[in-house]
Amino acid sequence: MIQLANVSKVVKSGSEQLTILHELNLQIPGGQFVAVVGPSGSGKSTLLGLIAGLDGPTTGTIQLDGHEITKMNEDDLAELRGNLIGFIFQSFHLIPSLTAYENILVPMEIMGLSRARERAQALLDEVGLHDRGHHYPSQLSGGEQQRVAIARAFANDPQILMADEPTGNLDSKNGAHIIELLLKLNRERGTTLLLVTHEHQLASLADRKITLGDGRVIEDESREITKYTKLTK
Numbered sequence: 001m002i003q004l005a006n007v008s009k010v011v012k013s014g015s016e017q018l019t020i021l022h023e024l025n026l027q028i029p030g031g032q033f034v035a036v037v038g039p040s041g042s043g044k045s046t047l048l049g050l051i052a053g054l055d056g057p058t059t060g061t062i063q064l065d066g067h068e069i070t071k072m073n074e075d076d077l078a079e080l081r082g083n084l085i086g087f088i089f090q091s092f093h094l095i096p097s098l099t100a101y102e103n104i105l106v107p108m109e110i111m112g113l114s115r116a117r118e119r120a121q122a123l124l125d126e127v128g129l130h131d132r133g134h135h136y137p138s139q140l141s142g143g144e145q146q147r148v149a150i151a152r153a154f155a156n157d158p159q160i161l162m163a164d165e166p167t168g169n170l171d172s173k174n175g176a177h178i179i180e181l182l183l184k185l186n187r188e189r190g191t192t193l194l195l196v197t198h199e200h201q202l203a204s205l206a207d208r209k210i211t212l213g214d215g216r217v218i219e220d221e222s223r224e225i226t227k228y229t230k231l232t233k
Contacts, residue, residue, distance in 0.1 A: 002028040007060035035203040038212035044196040086153030088163035101133035123151035143174025163195040
């Protein structure tokens with residue numbers, strides 16, 4: 001369960017205060033696939049970063065699986081992220097001096113996970129890169145790099161997977177493959193999937209679509225309900 005209560009984000013812009021996210025309340029049940037959509041500057045990536053604990057809110061509280069992350073120090077927060085969260089960046093964030101296999105392996109070794117080598121290879125196989133593990137990121141296509149990033153995000157078997165524009169830098173073919181892979185991992189593992197996207201195809205496959213506009217939730221659509229719930233502010 002992800003729970004946000006009265007969460008806002010305000011930053012300084014010169015001598016003025018800029019509100020990126022107005023106070024919002026949000027609950028996401030475990031295992032749900034949620035797409036966050038909206039125009040550029042609407043607060044999508046900021047919301048994702050706050051839920052991941054990569055940034056702190058100006059007001060409000062955030063709970064992940066019963067843990068209130070807004071009260072944690074950086075060490076405790078890092079430990080929680082390592083145990084609970086996987087994060088996929090649009091720009092992949094692979095380490096260029098490590099092979100695909102090593103990019104997946106090294107985080108597991110740092111965390112002290114058992115059978116890390118076997119798990120790294122199994123994850124490579126799961127994302128369809130069995131024979132590409134010895135290649136460096138510069139030797140892989142964009143789609144292959146994103147698949148490595150997905151495998152790395154699942155290295156700690158996270159309960160929550162977050163992705164910021166996971167298909168944004170990919171062509172339509174590779175983007176479709178990444179969508180299929182994310183859906184497969186969500187459905188087979190029961191992982192909560194929360195992603196920011198501009199892709200209508202990807203958003204249409206989600207259990208729930210949250211639309212942001214000017215830092216506010218303006219629509220919250222659930223496929224189970226099959227109608228829009230318009231939120232007024």
